[in-house]
Amino acid sequence: MEKAKKRIAVVGSGITGLTVAYRLQQTIKEQDLPYEVIVLESSIRSGGKLYTMKFGEQFIDLGAESIDTRLPDAIGLIKELELEDQVEYSQNGKPDIYAFNKLYQLDSDTYKGIPVKRTDIWKFDLISFQGKLSFLKDTYFSRTEESEEVSTRDYFAQRVGDEVAEYAAEPYISKVYSSEIDEIGIKGLNEPLFALEKEHGTITKALEAHPELIDGDGNYLTFMDGLETLTRELSERLQQNIRYSKKVTDIKKSISHTYIVDINKKEQLRVDSVVVATDSGAYNQIFSDIELSDYFKDTKMGSIGFVLFSFPKGALKNPPEGNGVLSVRRNNSYIQSIVWLNKKWAHHAQKDEELLGVYFGRSSDSIMMSLSNKQIEEAILKDLNKMLSIEVDPNYRIIKRWPNAIPQFSVNHEERTKNLNEFLEEKYPGLYLIGNGMDGFGVNNCIRQGNNTAMEVINYLKNTI
Template structure:
């Protein structure tokens, strides 16, 4: 029997081998490969899979630094437990027992308001107050602001079906003060964006659904909170992490990438350090429909191409082939994070929560700070402390360009002013994530649906997926990889 080539999975079928080229080795590309191979096995099809990435490693923005007993995330640090796609993948990879939950004693989160840290009111769900008594006791809003929030219960739902910005929606429902103080630091922080420019339908469609179904976003989120609690009791989340809003892996998020890479290795040809420079549509009869040209000049024949890069990179590859105005509409924001490690004996403080967020109105360079070693107990030795501070958001990206010394200096100064921390760090890790946060402008969902529909008609066998399209979180990217497999390998 002839030895099969690396990158080809033999389904013992008489059919032709499908050549798949996946551009991008982040979680979207790896998930696409994983589910395409699994689906091919089930259908007894033959695949030859190649993953091309100009980076020297797989994982994209996911990168865990394991240093001196610390587990430090240089990119994303966790994921929402309610999004099942990543739980399913962990189970399929045999990583279920490696999932770890938030420290139950660190559930409290703070908001910086007028220079002081205030605990978030109980019942705050994605910035929506569901416990108005707790909001009344909070010092975060004025009496007028609290009254305006309570009036939301009586406001009629807006008519029509057009998209709007998150900021517009929340201001008409809750008032401007609540938007600036409660919503902006929480919701905009997820995207590093501006609420008045982000699409409601693409980011938090559940808010509009709550307004339409319950006549009030507050009542809708209250009902959602009750339903979520009931669902959590019946959920498929492993028992040891049930009840935690966020999850990660004990060895860091890179352990998921490493397991995926290990699982895929026998059947995938990984081309690290190889940049895809063009996609050529083939006209010759009997030839592969596409060729992917690499920076080396090599051309890879492909029956199917999956593009999982950032939107602007995908646009440059596809521009010679089709209209890419939908991709051009996705603007990106650059951010940075500064991790500070301390000796607990010199630190002089203890934390009762997971960290704090900072509204734009506070005029700080830091947008948030995670008390990492308190939030995630596995990330630090018992006698050490780990903090992670975030810098950069839409309209304030210049700080990301500062050198390490400048960034460290401003972060340490603000940490001192906000929390009174004067201890000298054991070490500092600075990570810049250039063009890492896609911004979903108003009308994003409709533009992307139309774009994908046109691709299917004009360029069958070519698929685009990833954070630029339908969700920036890790579970969203994994779900989209699974969807890519289903769309491209359907009978």
């Protein structure tokens, strides 16, 4: 008699869930394993925060805007899926920084705003004379002996000085994490520079040894039909495995190393392993075990919003030199960053309109998310006029809010995650919590977690009677 197949449930079909399901299905087929994969998605679509909308003949991303090419995970998957011919790389350098009511273009080689060559600090009009001296002093000494977790602000301030940390590095980091760097733990970011500094002794030596990290053309990629091209391809390959409108409301241990997954509060599924690939903010809605919930009861999620503006051609009277704008925290602006789509992506370059993607809101700004669309538009248009001297009304605008969507990696996040994983291994073997709230944020980190977790699940099931 044929042995019953072991069943794996993947909760969530964002990029993390789709990657782990794809890898599992791939391994099952290659090794002819008696396992099956079921993906449970609460909504009617896959993709999560890779969210592309079509307007006429053009595609616009209203969620994640691009993928960092300086990390290998996404590019590896794109090549494997044979999507390279649909990829487009960023152009026209890097964003300007808006501070003190002025746009600054960092003309020298930088990594996330930090000068690669120490002497280039003298070219930074953004930084005061005292700030430049502080940078030269702090970059001279090695700080690699530091073993305890510190905030990202403290980490950079100790190495590049307070001003470079606040006015150069923070705008780059805040663009991704929607949070102030004095709240984020450096280890939780999975920042490549953290490991490279330990290898080379100082940040500047690490950057000089790795020119591939330099800010500029080609740092980011998208697809001509939007980032959802990637998740759409994965979804199509997994179409027999995905179940839509299946909201997981509880996961409990059962007999013989199995779990009972409660779906929509009216049906149950027995599985041998569960991978939860949702936002970490949803964990408390899924698990009723108080001991488990204690590990993520203090999890904080930030909100962010996006507005696509179309303006008449030539509407930017004070355009940035680069392909967008990053706003420093002290601006007291609602705008966090601006992507000038016409300048960043070749397929938008010849449009007869100016397309600006504006990200607004920070983790400390809960008021902005509560405003009406009209109030948000008025506030952002006022800021755009200050920054780019746009005085005309937009042709159209599209607003998208992402409430509680961005994990806030507080200090000691890495230690808490390690403790949680040890608890799961002991008390919940076969249950895995992954996604953008666990081990780094962004498409590359999500794909990496998906790849690694798939192998862990296979190994676990092979060793479970």
